[in-house]
Amino acid sequence: MSEESLTGADLVIKCLIDQDVDVVFGYPGGAVLPIYDSLFKQNHLRHILVRHEQAAVHSAEGYARSTGKVGVVLVTSGPGATNAVTGLTDALMDSIPVVCLTGQVATHLIGNDAFQEADTTGITRPCTKHNYLVKNIADLPRILHEAFYVARSGRPGPVVVDLPKDILMAPGTYNATPKMQHKSYRPQMKGDLKKIEQAIDMIAKARRPIFYTGGGVINSGPKAAQLLAQFVKLTGFPITNTLMGLGAYPASDRQFLGMLGMHGTYEANMSMHASDLLINIGARFDDRVTGRLNAFSPDSKKIHVDIDASSINKNVHVDLGIVGDVAHVLEDMIKVWKARQVRVDQKHLKSWWGQIEEWRKRECLRYAGSDTIIKPQYALERLYALTKDRETIITTEVGQHQMWAAQFMKFEKPNRWLTSGGLGTMGYGLPAAIGAQIAHPDALVIDVAGEASILMNIQEMATACQYRLPVKVFILNNEYMGMVRQWQELLHGGRYSESYSAALPDFVKLADAFGGVGLRATKPSEVDDVIKEMIATPKAVIVDVCVDPKENCFPMIPSGAAHNEMLLGPGDVAKKPISDAGLALV
C-alpha cells in the first residue's frame, strides 16, 4: 500500500492496524467487498469468518471482555447490519467496547431503497454508544480513530461506523493518528476528592457495611480489581459481586459472600437488606439485583461510585454519588484511608460478621443430590473441580444454566467470566467463547449452555472447527427452556406453554457433523469421565449432559419481592406465593 494510491478500504485497514487490532470478526457482502479486497492484500490483520453477523458481535465481545481491548466487527450493509443489532444492544447493556464497521450502499443511492440498503445509523442509534455515517473520504481516518476512542473511553460501549461503498473505493490520504480523541468527549476519570473524603467518613462510622461491586471494576482494568481487593482487606468488610462483577474479587476469599440478586446467595442478599452502609462500586442497581425497590436495603446509607453520572440516582436514590473511574476513585479512597489512619469499630464489625456467618450456615446453594439422575448443580460442581487449576474462561448462554454457573463456578480473577447480563441474550455463549479462545489460544474456554440457548447460534460450531478452536460447549440438557419452565411452574400454575424443547437434535452427532467431537453423560457416575475427556480433546467439543429436567434454580428472590423474602428451595415455594404486582414484572 503506497501512500499515494490508498483507497477508503485501504485506509480502513491502516487505521485498524494502527489501533493495534489483530483480529476482526466478520462476514463479507457486496457493500464491503473493497474492504475484503484490502484485507486480502495484507498480513497484519486476521479475519475470523463467522456464520452469522450476530455471532460476529458476540465474538468481538468475548474477545473484548477477556482481554480488555476493543473488539472489532466487519459486516456488510442491510441484513449484515440488521443482524448485528442484537449483538450491539448486548454490548451496550453490558458496557463492552466494540467497533462495528458496517458496509453501506454508495452515498448517491442512500435513501433510494437500494439493494441491501438499511438506515443503519438510524437503526443502531439507540443501541450504540455512538455511531457515524462517513460521507466524505477526508473524514474517514479521523472517524475511525475517534470510534475506537469513544468505544473504550469512559463507560465503554459499541460504536458503529457506516461506510458507503463509494467512500471505500475513493482515493484518500491518511490524515489522522491513532492517538486522536473526540473533540469534546472527555469522561471524568478522577472522583471529587471532597466526596471521597466524605465517603471515608461514612465508611469509618459504619456498623453493618457491605461492598456491592459490579462490572465497572472489571471494565476499569486489572488494577481496579487489585485496588478493590486491597481496600476490602483494609476495611475487613464483607463484599458481594453482581453477575457482571464476578471475578473482580477472589471468590475463595472469606470476605466474599458470593453473588447477590435474584439468584444470589442468602448471605449476600440478607446482608444487603440489613446493611447500614452500602458501598456500590461500579454497579448500577439493576432490577435483578434490587428486587422490590421500595424494600431494597431500607436502612442503609448508600455510596455509589460510577463513571456514568446517569447511573447515579437512576433506580435508587443514593446519599453520596461519586462520578469517576473505579481504579482512580479506589486509589484515592485508599490514600485518604491510610492518611487518616482510619480504625474500624472492631466490636460492631465482629458482631456484623457473626450475623453473616449465621446466614452462611443456611448453605443456600445446597441441593438434593442423586445417584441416578445428574443434577445440573452437580455437573457444574464437578466441572469447577476439574477445571479450577487451569487457565479457564467460562462463557454462558442465558437461563437456569447461566445462574447455576454463576453460583457454582468460582472466579479468582477478572476477565474469566463472560455472560450476557443486561440484555440476557440466548446464543451469546458460543460465539463469545470463540472470541475468547482466539485471544487466549492456550486457555480452556468453556461455554456453559442450555440445550435451547445453544441452538440459537449453533452454526458457530463451523467457525470453531474452521479455525481449529478447541472451545468446549457444556450443555446442561434438561429438555426445557429451563428458566421459562421454572417461571411457568412458579407463576403460571405449571402450564408449560411452549417451553418444552421438542425435536432436539442428537448433540453428539451434531458435533460430529460439524467436525467436532460429541460426548454424552446420562448418569452421575459418567460426569467426571466426560469432563476429563472433554478437557483432553484438542478440538471443539459438545458435551451433552442429560440433567434432571425438573430441577429449579434456587435460591430465588421472586419478582416483586425483597431481599429478605428469598425462596431457598422447593419447600419454600408454597409458603410464599408471588404477589400480583410481581407477576407483571419480567
Next chain:
Amino acid sequence: MSEQKSERHTIAVLVDNEAGILARVTGLFSGRGYNIESLTVAEVDAKQALSRITVVTSGTPMVIEQIKAQMDRLVPVHKTSDLTVEGPHIERELALIKVQGTGEKRVESLRIADIFRAKVVDSTNTSFVFETTGSTAKINAFIKLMEPLGLADVCRTGVVAISRGPAGL
C-alpha cells in the same frame, strides 16, 4: 419516589451540529419515556459547528436529574444546563397567529394585538397574521383572546431560553 411532584424544567444543551444529532436527542426522550413540551434547535456557532437545543420538559426531580445526565452522556453533547435550577433566566417564544373575520371582530383583534404588542405581518380584507413574542403564558393568553375573534391558524416556535447575567452556557 412516585409521590414526587412533576415539575416543568427548561434545559439548554450545546451540541455538535452533525447529522442525526436531533434524532439522537429526541430518540433518547422517546426511548426512555420522558416528555417533551417543546424543543427548538438551531446552529449558534458556525465556525465550531455548534447548535443549541432548548427543551422544555416535565418530570419528577429524579427524572429531571436523569434527563440532564442522559443528555450529558451523548457523545456530541458539549454541555447541558438546567436553566430552571441554575438561577434566573429568560424564556421567549415567537408565534404567528392567523385570524379570519370582518367588521367589529376584525377591529377587536387588531386592538388586542396592539395591547400585546403583536405586529401585523400579513393582511387581507378578511384576515390578519400577527407576529408576537413573549413567554409561553403571554402567547397562550393572546391565543385565547383571539379564539372568539376568528382564530384560524397558530404556529409557535417553542421556547428559547438564556440565563440572566454575564455568564454564558
